[in-house]
Amino acid sequence: MAGVTYRDDLPAGEARPSKLSHWVTDWGGIVIDGVSTVGDIAIFAYRMFAWMFTRRPARGTILNNFYQVGVLSLPVVALTGTFIGMVLAVQSHRQFQMIGLENRLGAVINSSLVRELGPVLAATMLAGRVGGAIAAVLGTMRVTEQIEALTIMGADPIHYLVVPRFLACILLIPALTIMADFMGIVGGYFYSVIVLGIDHAAYLQNSSDHVSGFDLFSGLLKSFFFGGIIAVVSCYRGFNCQAGAEGVGQAATAAFVMSFVLILGIDLILNILLDAFYYTIWAPE
């Protein structure tokens, strides 16, 4: 949003714009831009859903995107999950030892992993790895007129490029979250039991007592939303990429930042709703 230009040649008697009006204009512009972007993303998502339920994407595009999103992300998600499990063990052990509850370590590590850290960290990793790549590839296609070429050859770019990526993200990001959870549990167990010497049976018993099926369900439910956010935001940013190498770089960065912020925002909202749901259904007497 361009700022207000002050003019020295204003007719006599005409008031010069005040700093307040300058400030209001700038912030007004930012708000209008924000609302307009939200509207654009909503229209983009609507068109994607319309195509998704109208015609199945080509098998080749689905398999390729599933490979890119799922298979190629597996090692990094597994590694991140393992480290997070071990870091949780390192961080929590001292505090739990001080109050004599180190045998309860399994409960805190595994419940944090399954409910929160597994889904959010897997989504964050994938917003960087997958979201950035989607925005960069689609941005390059926009800049080099490949998206226009698809249109002119009768292929709808949203159906051809966005729907397979969306499907890959919403179906495989939950699968990758399960992988991050599993490797985190293994990493936490390894550090707690093998390195710190916590009793094996107590660790497992506490884990099983304090981690419920609902925890796993809530983590996976969130990961569906995170996958959807990453796909829609990254594809939108790629489609609206500005010209040149800088434009592609900005699209990739904006895709990651916007996905990350939305992931955390949606995480908060879903946690509030899931908590309310849990206590409504299984409210303690």
Added chain:
Amino acid sequence: MLPDAEDQPLVDCRNVSVRFGGQSILSHIDLRIDHGQTLAIIGESGCGKTVLMKTIAGLIRPTAGEVVFDGHDLHQLTPAELAQTRRRFGFVFQNAALFDSMNIFDNVAFPILQHETASDDEIAVRVMEKLSEVGLPSEVAGKFPAQLSGGMRKRVGLARALILQPELVVYDEPTTGLDPIMSDVINELILATRRRYPVTSVIVTHDMQTARKVANRVVMLYPRTRLQPGESQVLFDGPPSDLDHADDRRVRQFVRGEAGERIDELMRQTAAVSHAWAGDSAD
């Protein structure tokens, strides 16, 4: 009485205007393109010739006016009808716009897979035939766009545009960035295509060699911002042979590649910008 189908132009731009934000790019353009015609749209950079070409191809929706293709207003068609109509278009992009993720064979076969149900053998025969028509050996079929030279990529783009034998082929700067020999190869290929089947062509170019050699009609556009009030944006519309004797001095200057008063205009603009900067700094 309804007009005879033969009298009806293939493309009819009626009072077309295009604005991007607050900037007017095209204003009240009327342009009829008859069947079989090869039209070159020329003009300096920024005059709106690429925007006009993309509007004709239905890629840009005009702010006002209509683009009628074979009797149908392109922008009134449903998405399905528009996709079907686009089967009748071929578009050669400036930098070929080949799909990086596909090899040359898949790039050229793409329009067939989108619009027809053909056997693998039939697709292979047609792709190889088209590659051969544009002078490319069969070995390139397995290569990726990044492995080809600029001239080869342009020829692949031409093969892809022609694979469905379209009625209208639109070329965006077909010779830009090529050496003179390869430019002439592309010109010859455009001529050969016209000889092979009755295609209507629109070529956006600022290469006068191409305009003179290939086109049988030339339209010159002028940037909106530099027109006098009430002046038409189309400065010239006629056969290439009339270009050198055009009434308008700006057309003759463009054709001969003379800067003329443009250099003074640019200097004045630069001086005005420098003055504004100096004024801002003093504040």
